[in-house]
Amino acid sequence: MPRASTKSTASPATAAAAENGAAATDKGSSIESIAQDIATAIVEKRLPPGTWLREEALGRVYSVSRTKIRAALLMLSKDKLIEMIPDKGAFVCQPTVQEAREVFAVRRILESEVVRLFIASARPRDYQVLEQHIKFERTALRQTTTTGTVREKVLGDFHVALAEATGNKTLAELVRELVARSSLIAMLYHSSNDPHCSSDEHSDFLRICRKGDVEGAVLCMIDHLERIEASLELGTEKPDRQLDLVKALLA
C-alpha cells in the first residue's frame, strides 16, 4: 500500500467505542496521532457529520486526559473537520452547500497547477508510485469487506499523492486538507459518484500525463473534479441536521 505509515496507533475512534469505555489503546498516544486517528474516523464516516465528540469519552478511548483530547480537537477544528461551539462541545462539521462549492473551486485552482507541476517534474518513479496507488484502489474497491465509506478516503489519497509528487510540500499540505474536507462533504451530500468510475478516471488521467499532454491532463483533472462535485446533491440544503437546532438556538 502506498504511503505505509510508521504510526503505531490503532483506529478505535468509533462512535460506539467512544461511548462505552472499552477499547483502551496504547497509553502514550501523541496529540498528533490522536488527531490523525479521529480525522481518519471522520473521513471514513465512522464519526458521521454532526456527531458530538465528548472530551471525557474520547479521553477514555485513548487513555489520556482531556487536556490532550482538547489539543487534538483544536487541531481538527483548524482543519475544519470539527467545529467547537463554546460551552457546547465539539461536533463533526456539516459543511454548508456554499462551503462545499468553495472547497471544490479551490481544489480546481490548486490541482490544475498540481497537474502542470507534476508533468513538468515527474520521473518514472513518480509514475510508478501513482500506478501502484491506482492498483491499490482497484483491489480496495473489489473487496466486499471495504465499506463504501473507506473508498472515499482511498480515492482521495490519489490526489494527495499526486500533489506530493510535485515536491512542493506546502502545496501538498493544502491539497491534503481540502481532500479531507471533500470526503466529509461527499458523505454529507451523499455522493452518487461511482468509485470505480473515479478510479478509471485516475487511470485515464495518468495515461494522458504520460503522453506529456499538459493541457489535456489539466482539463481531465478539472473534469474529474467537476464530475465529483456534480454527483453531490448540492441543490438541496440537508434537512436532517439534528444539530443545527442547537446551533440555531444560540444565534
Added chain:
Amino acid sequence: MPRASTKSTASPATAAAAENGAAATDKGSSIESIAQDIATAIVEKRLPPGTWLREEALGRVYSVSRTKIRAALLMLSKDKLIEMIPDKGAFVCQPTVQEAREVFAVRRILESEVVRLFIASARPRDYQVLEQHIKFERTALRQTTTTGTVREKVLGDFHVALAEATGNKTLAELVRELVARSSLIAMLYHSSNDPHCSSDEHSDFLRICRKGDVEGAVLCMIDHLERIEASLELGTEKPDRQLDLVKALLA
C-alpha cells in the same frame, strides 16, 4: 481603515513585555484573540523569527494560565507561524529558503485565480474598498511613526482584501495564511522591496482591473509577486540561525 476590527484586545506582545511582567491586559482574553495578537506581533516583527515564546511569560502578559496560552500556540503552529519543539518550547518560525519559494509559488497559483474571480464578480463597492485600502497604505507609508515592519503587514492586507472580495471565504482564508507567512519570510530574508513601489503596483493593478483586462491583471499580479520574491535574499541560507543548532542536535 479598512476592515475595522471589533476585537478589544490591545497589542502588548513585545518580546520585552513578555519578559517583565508589566502590561497586564484585560483578563478574559479568548484563545483566538490571544493567538491573533501574537500573530500580529510576529508579522510586525515585534517577535522576530527564532524568538522563544515562553508559556508562563505569555501567561503573565495576558493574565491567563498556561492552558490558554498553549491552546493559542497550538493554533499558531498550525498556521506555520511558530514551531513547537517537544520539551523545548515554542519558537517563531524561521522558514527555509525552500519553504519560502513554495509559499510564493502557491500564492502565485491562488492569487492568479483570485484576480480572475475578482474581476468577474467585482462591483463598484469592491473597488471602493480596495482604493480605500491603497489610500491607507499611502498614509501609513508616509507617516514616520510607522515602523518599517508594520508596512509589510499593511501591504499584505491588500492581497487579503482582494481575496475576500471574491466572496470565496475558503480561498480568502488560505490567502490570509500564506500572506502572513510571506511577511515572516520577508523579514527573515530582509526584503529589499520598496514599500512605496509595492503600493504603486497595487494601484496600477487596480487600474488594469477596472479596464476589465483580465489577463493583463493576472500578469500584473504574478509580476508583483515575483518582484517581491526576487527582492528577497533567497540565494543564501540564513547563517544567523542560533536556534538551528538546537534543532540540528535533536535530529
Added chain:
DNA sequence: GCGGCATAAATTGTATACAGTTTGGCGTAC
C-alpha cells in the same frame, strides 16, 4: 395531563499541581 420552575447531573472552560525533561552553573578531578 401539561407547562414551567427549581434542582441535580453532566459537560465544558480554566487554573493549578505535579512529573519529566532540559539547561545552566558549580565544583572536582585530572
Added chain:
DNA sequence: GTACGCCAAACTGTATACAATTTATGCCGC
C-alpha cells in the same frame, strides 16, 4: 586550565481539581 559530571533552577508535558455553563429530571401548580 580544562573537561567532566553532578545538582539545582527553569521550563514543558500532562493530569487533576474546581468553577461556570448547559442539559436533564422531577416536582408543583394549574
